[in-house]
Amino acid sequence: DAGVTQSPTHLIKTRGQQVTLRCSPISGHKSVSWYQQVLGQGPQFIFQYYEKEERGRGNFPDRFSARQFPNYSSELNVNALLLGDSALYLCASSPVSGNEQFFGPGTRLTVL
Amino acid sequence: AQSVTQPDIHITVSEGASLELRCNYSYGATPYLFWYVQSPGQGLQLLLKYFSGDTLVQGIKGFEAEFKRSQSSFNLRKPSVHWSDAAEYFCAVDLWSQGNLIFGKGTKLSVKP
Numbered sequence: 001d002a003g004v005t006q007s008p009t010h011l012i013k014t015r016g017q018q019v020t021l022r023c024s025p026i027s028g029h030k031s032v033s034w035y036q037q038v039l040g041q042g043p044q045f046i047f048q049y050y051e052k053e054e055r056g057r058g059n060f061p062d063r064f065s066a067r068q069f070p071n072y073s074s075e076l077n078v079n080a081l082l083l084g085d086s087a088l089y090l091c092a093s094s095p096v097s098g099n100e101q102f103f104g105p106g107t108r109l110t111v112l
Numbered sequence: 113a114q115s116v117t118q119p120d121i122h123i124t125v126s127e128g129a130s131l132e133l134r135c136n137y138s139y140g141a142t143p144y145l146f147w148y149v150q151s152p153g154q155g156l157q158l159l160l161k162y163f164s165g166d167t168l169v170q171g172i173k174g175f176e177a178e179f180k181r182s183q184s185s186f187n188l189r190k191p192s193v194h195w196s197d198a199a200e201y202f203c204a205v206d207l208w209s210q211g212n213l214i215f216g217k218g219t220k221l222s223v224k225p
Binding site (some may be wrong): 004031033035040041042043044045048050055056058090092094099100101102103104105106108 | 146148154156157161204217218
């Protein structure tokens, strides 16, 4: 069975640009969460979506937004990129809200 | 403030030696508890979890963890480390089963031959 997939694998952007990251959950999983992992730190929670509705939001500015589609895939958008947005962005899926989460390989975003 | 603490940033053990990685959390209630492992440039793999019941939980790859309510701890152990265990280990909690994992800063494990 396919695990959580994320695209693209790597991305290089310049300050002020916008970026969209994509995530496909494990088949049958309806909850998707997004995390930001800065080098040398643990992941930080950004968003959780369940059944296409936002169920939780971490302490991130409004430049960060996300959505979940009817097929339960998800996109994370970041506007007006800052150097500090450079990080590994991880997507995780779970069958129902709150159960154990299964992580994808991440998207490495570099902002120059 | 609510937090997850992994006091050891970097640990080096010899192959075949035992391992214990520490994790403490500061929350009033008992959250759901997890240990994840991350190899360089990779995503996170779940090693084990504690929701309730038996305080000693078994995971994959020969790892186990013990929940101690009195110490607010959830330490990860392995009796005999293999070179392939070299990676970064993260403890995480999920308060109120909300699907919002709070991670510690991680412990990097190096294994000496």
